[in-house]
Amino acid sequence: MSERTMTYAAAELRRFCRFVFERLGVNREDASVAADVLIRADLEGTDSHGISRLPIYAKRMKEGRIHANPAIAMKKTGESVLLVDGDNGLGPIVSVHACRQGMSIAKETGAAAVAVRGSNHFGAASYYCQMACDQGLAAMVFTNSPPGIPPWGGARAFFGTNPIAFGFPTGTEAPVMIDMSTSVVARGKIILAAKQGQPIPKGWAINARGEETEDPEEALAGAVLPVGGAKGCALSLAVEVLTGVLSGAAFGPHVQNLYNEDGGQANVGHFFLLLDVEKFMPLERFTHLMSVLLQEMKAVPRMPGVKEILFPGERRAKERAERVSKGIRLPPEVEKELAALGKELKVTFPKKLLLSRDQL
Incomplete structure (x- = not known):
């Protein structure tokens, strides 16, 4: 190729x-x-x-498996709790509307917990963390996804790759941004490898027989391996509870895969936790302390061959600046x-x- x-x-x-x-x-x-x-x-x-x-x-x-103009329903069920039904809309649209309302609540009460059902794949979780950081809020973002990870010891996918993301403002254009799937790699990277006809590295996935594979097509028919072994499976379960069970969305093998031709509505669930930094301390104080923390972290003696210690989100910001330009x-x-x-x-x-x- x-x-x-x-x-x-x-x-x-x-x-x-x-x-x-x-x-x-x-x-x-x-x-x-x-x-x-x-x-x-x-x-x-x-x-x-x-x-x-x-x-x-x-x-x-x-x-018609995704609605172009969903009737998104938002119900405030507690002072800081928002329940959202996305009416099978595009994940990014449902999630941005939910986050905007959640941030408004967090600005009033200090925190907002937003549970979303009836949604679809919402893109990169970091986007919603960035939305919060731009408003001086910290965020934790979770979503479930179609089966991708086997339960520990299992040979068949059950849990989604279920990303976990954190965003913390730093007062600069590079907030701390942690966005990771509970699998060794995001399933989207295997999908992209399959499109490009490229093999995947060892240790990423197993085939339908439970054997390790470097073939992305076999991996998509099998399962992605969890990050950190049993710990990754435990984290994926926790995300499944927050996004699928607590929100009333689909969970585990009941989440429909967007790429399956015979699937129905995905009913993906998301969960957003938004915190207004100003309710804890002045934002300037927080970003100053963040700066001290990150500078001290970056000053740690480096391993041989390491040119610079980067904090999560720093590479992302540099990449964005380069791609905006080039x-x-x-x-x-x-x-x-x-x-x-x-x-x-x-x-x-x-x-x-x-x-x-x-x-x-």
Whole structure:
């Protein structure tokens, strides 16, 4: 397979995404939100959750498996508790609406717990942490997903890869951002490897027979391994309870897979915990202490060959700055899918920004 990649301006890809969503019936404001969630992931180097997801989102919307304009219902069931029914809307749209309302509650009470049901894949969890940090809030974000991880000792997927994310403001453009799946690797990376026809590393997954595999197709038919062994399974269970059971969404093997042709509504669940830093101490004091903490951490003597100690979120911010300047590189398979989608919906796919390095 050719490793040729083309580079595109982020703003043009964002505009393309927005127009595609609008063509599919999404209102302009929500289309902008969904496009921003996808492109932000690409900008930060999380390509498995970026624009490569647009074709499957579009396909399921055309089929009616995802609602273009959901009637999102929000019910405040306690002073700091919000229950959200996403009416099977796009995950990014449901989640941004839920987070906005949750942040408003947190600003009043100091904390907000937001449980969401009736949603879909919501992109990168870090996006919602960033939303909170931009408003001086700290955040914990969880979501369940279709079966991807076996219970410890099992040979069949049961739990989702169930990401856990934390965001803490630092007073700079690089908040502390921890976004990790409870699996060794996000399932989206295996999906992307399958699209590109590339093998996956050993230790990522098992096939349907419970054997380790480097074949992404076999891995998708099997299961992704948990991070940290039994501890990863325990964390995945905890996320399943918060996002699936507590919210009233689907859980475990009942969460439908967006990529299965014969699936129904996904009924993905999310859980957001939002904390207003100002209710604990002045924000300036908090960010000062964060700065001290991070500087001291980065000053720890380094292992041989390590040039710099980075805090979680620092690489993400550097990657975003570079890609904003130099563009987003798309693999040929993703580029082909997007161009075909644009042609089908009569949305012009952007022109490449730069020649790839192997063409120079």
